[in-house]
Amino acid sequence: MARGLAGLLIVRGEIDRMPEIALAREHHLVLQDFDPAANGVLREPSVMERMVGREGPLITVNGRVRPQFSVAKDGWARLRILNASASPYYRLRIEEHSFFVIGVDGGPLPAPVEMEEWLLAPGERVELMARGARAPGSYRLLSLPYRRGAPIAPTQFTLADLVYEGEMEGDYELPGRLASIDPLPAPFSRVRSFTLAQGMMMSFTINGRTFRADRVDTEVALGAVEDWEFVNTTAMDHPMHVHTNAFQVIGSDGEPVRAWKDVVNVPAQSRTRIRIAFRDYTGISLYHCHILDHEGMGMMGTLAIR
Numbered sequence: 239m240a241r242g243l244a245g246l247l248i249v250r251g252e253i254d255r256m257p258e259i260a261l262a263r264e265h266h267l268v269l270q271d272f273d274p275a276a277n278g279v280l281r282e283p284s285v286m287e288r289m290v291g292r293e294g295p296l297i298t299v300n301g302r303v304r305p306q307f308s309v310a311k312d313g314w315a316r317l318r319i320l321n322a323s324a325s326p327y328y329r330l331r332i333e334e335h336s337f338f339v340i341g342v343d344g345g346p347l348p349a350p351v352e353m354e355e356w357l358l359a360p361g362e363r364v365e366l367m368a369r370g371a372r373a374p375g376s377y378r379l380l381s382l383p384y385r386r387g388a389p390i391a392p393t394q395f396t397l398a399d400l401v402y403e404g405e406m407e408g409d410y411e412l413p414g415r416l417a418s419i420d421p422l423p424a425p426f427s428r429v430r431s432f433t434l435a436q437g438m439m440m441s442f443t444i445n446g447r448t449f450r451a452d453r454v455d456t457e458v459a460l461g462a463v464e465d466w467e468f469v470n471t472t473a474m475d476h477p478m479h480v481h482t483n484a485f486q487v488i489g490s491d492g493e494p495v496r497a498w499k500d501v502v503n504v505p506a507q508s509r510t511r512i513r514i515a516f517r518d519y520t521g522i523s524l525y526h527c528h529i530l531d532h533e534g535m536g537m538m539g540t541l542a543i544r
């Protein structure tokens with residue numbers, strides 16, 4: 239990721255066959271930042287930059303600086319976005335346009351949700367539907383300032399432009415229903431806790447330990463449904479990623495949010511709970527912070543499903 243290698247695997251399904259979605263102009267946006275030196279070679283981050291998580295001033299979308307994406311007047315643009323950056327968060331907003339979120343990491347939402355902005359942490363994906371409902375012209379896709387940790391100054395920048403091109407004949411709305419997602423049942427077991435901390439000697443720990451591939455940190459039984467709680471004791475956000483099994487995030491009402499996720503942001507000095515079902519895979523898997531440097535400095539654990 240830090241050196242530029244990132245792409246998308248597009249998995250198509252039922253949602254792509256819905257006429258209202260299929261009629262939209264589909265765009266793919268891979269967001270990455272770089273820190274090139276004057277000669278164009280990528281600079282190695284300092285110790286401090288690695289602690290915080292490296293960020294570069296060159297923000298790119300599909301390897302280009304501020305590209306354009308088109309939408310028809312009165313039509314829809316479908317923006318399928320991946321945060322493939324090593325550390326930066328993108329707080330997405332389209333100038334003068336709200337948008338509908340139709341999908342996240344693991345697929346479509348049950349129904350479109352209208353939003354003014356959306357926070358995309360490293361590793362996260364989102365699908366947005368934006369309508370060409372304003373006066374024809376060019377509107378910025380922005381990343382608004384977001385404070386992901388004490389030492390990093392939040393800034394605003396322009397990722398791309400949404401440009402009106404052509405006109406959509408007729409009027410069509412988004413489907414009211416996109417997918418059916420059952421909430422995972424409440425588990426019988428106790429909540430498993432993962433404390434995220436900054437360790438000694440330039441390290442980041444989970445439950446007091448840095449990563450070791452030859453050690454099993456967490457054992458779960460095949461068929462179990464578990465609640466995991468990430469307890470962030472640090473001054474920085476950590477986007478936690480679990481391999482293999484997608485999960486549902488537990489909302490503030492204590493109920494699982496009906497959306498399949500595999501990355502969840504755990505804000506600084508807070509806790510976030512997720513619910514996972516271990517249904518078919520047995521073997522070793524991983525969970526880790528998706529900030530590349532934190533993961534590299536130990537914030538990763540192994541999971542054995544038996």
Ligand SMILES: [Cu+2]
Nearest residue numbers: 476527529532
């Ligand atoms: Cu982290």
